[in-house]
Amino acid sequence: MKNFIIVLALFLLSTQHAQAQVKAVTEEGDEVILFKDGTWKYTSDKKTAEIKLDTLYTKKAADATFLLKSKKIPCGVWLNPKKWKFEKDANDTEPNEYSFTLNGEDVYAMFIPEKGQIPMDSWxxxxxxxxxSVAPDIEVVSxxxxxxxxxxxxxxxxxxxxKxxxxxxxxxxxxxxxxxxxxIAYTFQSLxxxxxPEMEKLLNGFVQIDENL
Known part of the structure; x- marks a missing residue:
């Protein structure tokens, strides 16, 4: 299992600036344009209706009571310390600032901050x-x-x-x-x-932090 975590930790990188809209593909295979205000519209001329995606608005879970702050950027993660244990890279030798493990389960996560800005549509x-570079068969599912x-x-x-x-x-x-x-959270495909649900709860704890506080 340790090798699994180490190999997946190779999945990192970064560089530069955010855009106002992003193209994506729906589960039905239609190409859409996503806007920063949470709306989207079809790129096809036949489908011009713009729809509000309220289901894409999320917030931290009620049981996420501990705020883990990044020392590199003004962001942090609210988490449930009874469910998730975390470790900081003590020597600053790894790209990830924090590693997470769901207690007693085969679920892991990494928080990888960068001081540089990456365009949203470059991610x-x-x-x-x-x-x-490590998984040639990689595919984007959603x-x-x-x-x-x-x-x-x-x-x-x-x-x-x-492997x-x-x-x-x-x-x-x-x-x-x-x-x-x-x-990023990760686990075996079969799991x-x-x-x-637990992976999303952890991810939904991501927040910006006021640098003046």
Whole structure:
């Protein structure tokens, strides 16, 4: 299991600036344009209706009572310390500032902050290119924009195989003029459906922090 965590930790990278809209594909295969205000519209001329995606607005769970702050960028993670244990890279030798494990379960997460700004519409290419270096069969299962605690993030699910291990990699990708972050949870493909609710609860704890506080 330790090797699984180490190999997946290779899935990182970053660089530069946020855009107002992003193209994505729905579960039905239609191409849409996603806007920062939580709305979207079809790119096809035949489908011009703009629809509010209220279901993409999320906030931290009620039992997320502990705020873990990043020392690199003005962001943090609210989590339930009774469910999730975390470790900080003591020597600053790893790209991830914090690593998380769901107590007693095969679910993990990484918080990877960067001081540079990454364009929102570049995250997909960055993540996929990184992943292919260790999992050539990587595929994007779903993608889109979510508003988490008032912050727009790019959300993506990737499936792939590393050294015979089939995994699912589910995360939020954030960028602002204060820096960027990848907040990613992962587990075995066979366990993703079971653990997705807990993974999303952790991810939904992502927040910006007022630097003056």
């Amino acid at each position: 997909k290419a960055v993540a996929v290119e990184n992943a292919k 993608e889109g924009i979510r508003n988490v605690n008032g912050i727009d993030v790019y959300c993506m699910q990737l499936n792939g195989t590393i 015979g291990i089939k995994f699912t990699y589910f995360g939020y990708y954030y960028s602002s003029d204060k820096g960027s972050a990848q907040f 993703f459906k079971q653990y997705k």
